[in-house]
Structures are given as structure tokens and as C-alpha cells.
Amino acid sequence: MKLHNIELVNFRQFKDRQTIDIATDSPRNVSVIYGENGRGKTGIFRALMFCLYGDKCLSQDELSGEQKKEGLNLVNEVALKENVGTSVAAQVAMAFSHQGQTFRIVRSIDALMKTDGAIVQSQGSRVELQQTDVTGNTQPIETDPDKITALIQEILNSRLRDYFLFDGERIERLTRNTKERREEVRQGIRALLDLDAMELAIAGLKSLISQIEKEISHKSTGELQRVTTIIADLNAKIEKLENAQELGSQELKRLVHKIHEISELVSENKETADKEKKRQELLKNSQDLKVERDALKREMAGYLSKGAQLVASELIEQLREELELRRHKGELPPNIRKEFVENLLDSERCICGTSLGHDHQQERECLLEFIKKHYTPGLGPESLDLLLSLSRLSSANTGLADQFNRLLTNNKKLGDEILELESKIKLLSDELQEGGTNIDDLIQERKKLEEDKRKLEREMDRQADDIVRAQNEREDLKKKSIVLEKQQSQVNSLVSRRILAEQTLEELEKIYNRFANAAKEKLAEKSTENFARLADDETKKDIKKISIDENYMLDVLNWSGQRRLGEISAGQRQIVSLSFIMALIQVAGNLEVPLFMDTPFGRLSGIHRDHLLDTIPKMASQWILLATDTEFTEVEAHALRQTNAWGKIYELVKEGEGTTRIVERDVHQFTPKRKSIH
Amino acid sequence: MSDKVSIDSILGQINDPAIRIMAEHSLKTARKALDMSDYSRKQFVVEELHKILPRALKVRADNETA
Amino acid sequence: MLESTENPMAYISKRWESLYDVLCKRDSVFDQMTNLFTLCAAIGHLNGEEKAPIDKKGIFRWSNLNSETDVSILTAMAWDARERDLSILADKKRIMEIACDYAESGMQYLYDNFFEDYMQDGQLLRPEKLDIELNLAQILEGLRQKQSVF
Numbered sequence: 001m002k003l004h005n006i007e008l009v010n011f012r013q014f015k016d017r018q019t020i021d022i023a024t025d026s027p028r029n030v031s032v033i034y035g036e037n038g039r040g041k042t043g044i045f046r047a048l049m050f051c052l053y054g055d056k057c058l059s060q061d062e063l064s065g066e067q068k069k070e071g072l073n074l075v076n077e078v079a080l081k082e083n084v085g086t087s088v089a090a091q092v093a094m095a096f097s098h099q100g101q102t103f104r105i106v107r108s109i110d111a112l113m114k115t116d117g118a119i120v121q122s123q124g125s126r127v128e129l130q131q132t133d134v135t136g137n138t139q140p141i142e143t144d145p146d147k148i149t150a151l152i153q154e155i156l157n158s159r160l161r162d163y164f165l166f167d168g169e170r171i172e173r174l175t176r177n178t179k180e181r182r183e184e185v186r187q188g189i190r191a192l193l194d195l196d197a198m199e200l201a202i203a204g205l206k207s208l209i210s211q212i213e214k215e216i217s218h219k220s221t222g223e224l225q226r227v228t229t230i231i232a233d234l235n236a237k238i239e240k241l242e243n244a245q246e247l248g249s250q251e252l253k254r255l256v257h258k259i260h261e262i263s264e265l266v267s268e269n270k271e272t273a274d275k276e277k278k279r280q281e282l283l284k285n286s287q288d289l290k291v292e293r294d295a296l297k298r299e300m301a302g303y304l305s306k307g308a309q310l311v312a313s314e315l316i317e318q319l320r321e322e323l324e325l326r327r328h329k330g331e332l333p334p335n336i337r338k339e340f341v342e343n344l345l346d347s348e349r350c351i352c353g354t355s356l357g358h359d360h361q362q363e364r365e366c367l368l369e370f371i372k373k374h375y376t377p378g379l380g381p382e383s384l385d386l387l388l389s390l391s392r393l394s395s396a397n398t399g400l401a402d403q404f405n406r407l408l409t410n411n412k413k414l415g416d417e418i419l420e421l422e423s424k425i426k427l428l429s430d431e432l433q434e435g436g437t438n439i440d441d442l443i444q445e446r447k448k449l450e451e452d453k454r455k456l457e458r459e460m461d462r463q464a465d466d467i468v469r470a471q472n473e474r475e476d477l478k479k480k481s482i483v484l485e486k487q488q489s490q491v492n493s494l495v496s497r498r499i500l501a502e503q504t505l506e507e508l509e510k511i512y513n514r515f516a517n518a519a520k521e522k523l524a525e526k527s528t529e530n531f532a533r534l535a536d537d538e539t540k541k542d543i544k545k546i547s548i549d550e551n552y553m554l555d556v557l558n559w560s561g562q563r564r565l566g567e568i569s570a571g572q573r574q575i576v577s578l579s580f581i582m583a584l585i586q587v588a589g590n591l592e593v594p595l596f597m598d599t600p601f602g603r604l605s606g607i608h609r610d611h612l613l614d615t616i617p618k619m620a621s622q623w624i625l626l627a628t629d630t631e632f633t634e635v636e637a638h639a640l641r642q643t644n645a646w647g648k649i650y651e652l653v654k655e656g657e658g659t660t661r662i663v664e665r666d667v668h669q670f671t672p673k674r675k676s677i678h
Numbered sequence: 679m680s681d682k683v684s685i686d687s688i689l690g691q692i693n694d695p696a697i698r699i700m701a702e703h704s705l706k707t708a709r710k711a712l713d714m715s716d717y718s719r720k721q722f723v724v725e726e727l728h729k730i731l732p733r734a735l736k737v738r739a740d741n742e743t744a
Numbered sequence: 745m746l747e748s749t750e751n752p753m754a755y756i757s758k759r760w761e762s763l764y765d766v767l768c769k770r771d772s773v774f775d776q777m778t779n780l781f782t783l784c785a786a787i788g789h790l791n792g793e794e795k796a797p798i799d800k801k802g803i804f805r806w807s808n809l810n811s812e813t814d815v816s817i818l819t820a821m822a823w824d825a826r827e828r829d830l831s832i833l834a835d836k837k838r839i840m841e842i843a844c845d846y847a848e849s850g851m852q853y854l855y856d857n858f859f860e861d862y863m864q865d866g867q868l869l870r871p872e873k874l875d876i877e878l879n880l881a882q883i884l885e886g887l888r889q890k891q892s893v894f
Binding site for chain 3 (some may be wrong): 297300301303304305306307308309310311312315316318319322326379380382383385386389390392393401404405407408411
């Protein structure tokens, strides 16, 4: 990037509109901005940073987080005072060229001074990027702040912004042999080369991987595998059982068929045909009798329910006789209730009309006698019912006993018959078994087959039960596995994330190591080169090269390879610093940035100063020297003129309270206030 | 010959597209994160990486089926 | 619990509960518990033995009895047990008490002479294989003829 000019409007001390043209024509690429301390030299640099990046402060301001956010007040305070209560804008416009194209970036920010003197500045700034065509016409090409930032980033890496401006103090600091400063160098290098970004990216990836791993182990329990295995086992088991069932039923068919065959064979055999036939007959008979006996059993049960009647038959009869006797005697209560008759006595009148008063003693006596005779305790109106029941039972009992007897006899008879049949059957079976060798074997075989058949049937029942159980278990597990599969697919997705993250991490680490080493080597190399150009011969006698170790610490080595940073002079250290800084910019930004230096001449020896003035314009594309009157004296001015690189000089002149004016001077005519530093 | 050593160009040369997406995004995010406070940096990077994973994985999957 | 005098409860010993269940359930030997109870009472009376139930368990009420058969038989037994005093004929409560005692001894008789061999832990084993009807019938026959079958 080549800077053309900077235009300031009400920016910091620079009231109203003021412009600086930067020297661009090679070899005259040095611009000097000369002014006493506090005039605003840094202000020019601030304007640049504000314009390019919207920065409201510089790192050297060393503001804390909150203050950093607020930033410094950028609007000229005099202008604010003149317009109390009204918003005033500070604006910086910068024209630059990059890769043959000319651009202009304009940024502004508003502030307001309240009546109490407090200043309120807006948070953000407005920005516009314009392009100038060959005819000199400038048109806006972008107003989106983010896009503009991205474009600028490409031209000029913002990481470098801390390094554009070097002051003598800083240069000095870089090589002082203290821990903090070494650390600063290290940080600077890492920042400049994006190494810290790489390290953060790597750390982030490691964290990411660890998080994913935690999630994976949280979700994966190996349960799915276990369930899947069990389901597979169950499938195999069920299949095996079903096969066995299939085989079993075939075998069963075969057995039945064989048994049937044998039976036929046995029947066909002339010797035993009859016996076998008889045996079958007897078997059938025995079966029929058993059916009959079962029926009998049921009938018996019916009679058992009436068993009490049987057992108590005599007693029933006796009670019946007793009650019958009483009835005969008239002692059983008539249909008239006892209470009714007693009522009659009380009311002293009979239903027929006869008086029953105490003067009719005879009638009363009659009734009392009646009551005594007919109403025996225990013999109530239900006694007649009881008598009736007993009578019925009695007559039923006569038949009952006989029937009962019959049943028992029949049952016994049947039992005997069945026994007889069974012994006959056994006899025949034995005979059949003994007679005729071929029959003997057949019958044995049939017996065995029948036994086998029974066993097989039992086995198949068991298998059927097992199949059902296994199928049910499988159903349940399948439901479970669906749930687990869902979980597993989540795990799989996590695993592929982890793999990608790990691969990226590996790649980044490789690159980082390679890059870090390459950058380090390059830095050391460039630093040494720069040093060779800047240092005087005396220094070069002591110092051979600049080195950067694995911790990014700067050091110088003498010709024997020994470290010498602690032993060189202040001026030499400054040269070392400068060499290193230049190397940083070269490696990180290719030195296509305007270099702002805040007079580094302070501690340099004459030769070193001359070398500096001579070398830097050749190395950097533009060099802007910010010089105070104490450090840029006639001596320096003269030396600079000798280089023929001096293109521009601006003097910062105090105009009033809080305002500075930028005044262009003639390079050839300009006379610094002082003759020399000393 | 350019003295400039650029990580971006190196990352751009990674063969595997999915890894390249991840690597470039992680560096971009890390640069942004450096402007943040120390303790929220890493978290920011990790969160951004979580977000970019699905896209990178999709690129990987598309490449595999192709 | 107040014993109702009009509808007294029949009690058996807890130990016979499972037997009553097995013998009186559906498709088993007896239609109803009242039948078995009355039969046991009759057996107990025939043997002339009264025995009080232990760990009493109520199984039915007077109203469940068949008025023609069960009531007649139990009333007759109670009359005979109390010196043939007719005053007992209307006393349901007393009739039931006596019946329970007779039924208890009657069931004990059946247990001793048949069920005991086929029971384990208070439960009847394989009732379907036992030919209960025949055995009970034979016991009854024996009793009826005042002979012991076994």
C-alpha cells in the first residue's frame, strides 16, 4: 500500500480541514513531520489508524477494557465548544494506491459537547470506500463497514498495526535484557506471524475434541451391541427350534405311519391276525366301559348330594311319626294363630259373636284349654310344613336307598369287567409278543415307537413353549434396540465429528510447526541481513548474527557463537532492535506499509544514524519520520538531505488553545530550531 | 521473491476440502477471538467450530459419494 | 359380630376349608357346600359324636339351606340330640350350633377313613384321580349298614 495523502477535518488538535501529502516518488519517499512535543505528531498516526480500522485509541495509550471501548475523544474540542449542544463530526480521509488501483477511504465520527462541558461521542463511525478511475473521478464502491474492513485487511494486515509506529522508547525496550521485554518480543513475533492465532485455533480444536469425546462416552454404552447380539442369538435359537419343530412333526408323521404299518403287518400275519383283531376289540370294549363308568360316576355324585337323607333316613322317619301323632291328637297348631286366639280373649268376644267376658267363664275356659292343647312350645305354624317335608323325604328315601345300591353294584360290576378285560388284553399282548419271531420284533418295535411318539409329543410341546417365549423376548428387545439405534446414530455422528476435528488438529499442528520454524528462521535471517546494513564495522566485529530461539527470544551471537545481548551498548542494541523490527515487517507485511518512526536517532552514534538514514528509505516503500525539535536538528536534517530521499516536510504549528495547524515547508530551505542534539 | 510468509496460503493448500474448511475457519475465528478477553477466547473458538462442523462434514460426505 | 337368630351362620374348622372348596367346586362331587355339610352332620350324628369347630370359618347362612331336605334333616338331628324335646324345632340358632358340631365330627370321620392318605400340607392331591364318588359312596353304604368299610 502506498499512502498518498491524509485529510483531517476537526480531528484531534487539527481544527477544520487540513491535508498532508505523503512523499511517494521514489527515491524521495521520506516525509518528515516536525513539531514540538504535544503538537500532535502521534495525532497523524492516530488519524491513519482511525481511518483504516476505526481505532479510537492506540495500544500505546494502554487503556483498560472499558476505556478501550470508549476510546479517546477524537473530535476537536474547540469545534465542540463552538457548537455546544450540536453534533460535530471528526473526519479522516485517506487516499492510497494498491496494486495499481487508487482508493480513498473516508471515515467520520460524531461527538457532542453538553452544556455542562461533558463530551459524548458516538460508539461507531461511518465509513465509505471510494475508488478513483484513470480520469481522476472518484466514486463510492462500498459502504458496508464489515466488507470494507475485510478489504483493508487484505491490503494491510491489522495485526501489524502495532508495528507501523516505532518510537525510540519502544525500540529501546525491545532488546533490554529483562524478562518483560523478552516476553514482549515473543508476543510481538507470535502476533505478527499469526502464531498466537494458530495456537488458539489448535487449543480450540483440542477443547472441541475433548468435548465431543465426553459426549460420545456419555452416549455410547455398548448396550446396543449387547442387545443386537442377544437378538441375533434369539433369532438363531428360534430358527433352530422351528427347524426342530419341522423335523419333529415329520418324525411324528413317520412314527404314526410306522406304528400304523406295524399294526397292519401284525394284523396281516396269519398266525396272529385273530389275536390282534381280538386285542383291538377288547381295547375298544375296555374304552367303552370306561366311558360308561365315568357316566356312572357322575350319577353317583348326584346321589351323594342326597347322602344325608340316606344316612338319616331312620331319624327322619321317627320325627315324622312323632309329629304325625301330635297332629292326630290335635296338638299341632291349627291354621289359627295363637296370637289371634289370645286377642279374642282379651277383647272378650269371639268371631262368631259369642261373648268371652269374665262372666262367660265356660267359654273362656274352653278357649284356654284349646290354647294349651294346641300351642305346645316348639310346635309353631311351621311344624306342619316340617311334617310335610319329612313326609316327602320319607317317601323319597324308600326309592333312594335302592337306587344307591344299584349304582354301587353297577359300579363294582363295571370295575370288575374292566379289570377282566384288561387282564385279557395283557394276556393277548404277551402272547402276541411271545409268538412268532417276526411278530415279536414288530410288537416290540411298535411298543418302542409308541413310547417314542409320546416322548416326541412332549418334547414338541416344550419347544412350542420355548418358541413363544423367545419370540416375546425378541419383540421386547427389538423395541429396545430401536431406541438404542437412535442413540447410536447420534454417537456415530459424533464420532465422525471427532475424526474430522482430529484430522484438522493434526494438519494444523503440522503446519504450525513448519510455519513457526520457517518464520523463525526467516526472521533471524532477515534481522541479520538488516543488521549487516545498519551496523558499523566496529559493531560488526563483535556481533555476527541475530538469533531467535525456540521461545522466540531475541539474542545476538558473536563470531564464536556466544550470546552477547547483555553486553552490547545501548546504541548497538538500538540497531539490533531496528534490524529485528524491520525483519518483522518484512516477514509479515513485506514492507509494503508506510513506516512511521518517532525519531529513533536519540541514542544512535553518528555512523549508525547515517546508516539508518541511508538504509531505511531503500528498504521501506515510504518512511514517515515524526520528529521533535530536540531530536531532529540541523545535523540530522543535513544527513537526510544527503540521501536524496527526503521528499516532504510538514511543521506542526500551534494556533491557539487545543489547535494545531499543519504547515508545509520546503525541504531544501527548512531549518530546524536546533543546531544539534548535544 | 516475496519475503512474506503467509499461513493463509498454506492453509489454502490443504488437500482434503473438509479439513481445509475446518482449518481456515478455525484460524479466522481464532484471529477474531484474540480481540476478546482471555477467558472467553477459547470458548468462542470452540463454539464457532461446533457450528462449522456440520458444513464441513456435509462436504466430506458429498465428496465420498461422488 | 352379633349372631342372627333368624339367619344363623354355619361354621367349619379352618383346616377343612380346602377340602370343602375342592369337593364343592364346579363339576366336582357335591353341587353345593350345604350338601356336603349336611352329609357330614348326618355322619356325625350317626356316630353320635359332637365336636366343636376349631378356628371357625363361616361358610354359609341358614337361608342357603334347602328348606325341604337340609332343614328337615338338621332339625331332626337336633331334636334327637336334645332328648327329643320338641321345643327345639323352632330354634334355628340351636339347631345350627348342633349341626356344626356334628358336621365337624363327620368331616373328621371322612378324613380319618379316606382323605388323610391323599392329602399333603392341608391340600388334597390330584383329586381327579381319586375316584372320590365311589369311595364316599362306599363309606356311606358302610355306615348305613352300620359296618365299617375300611
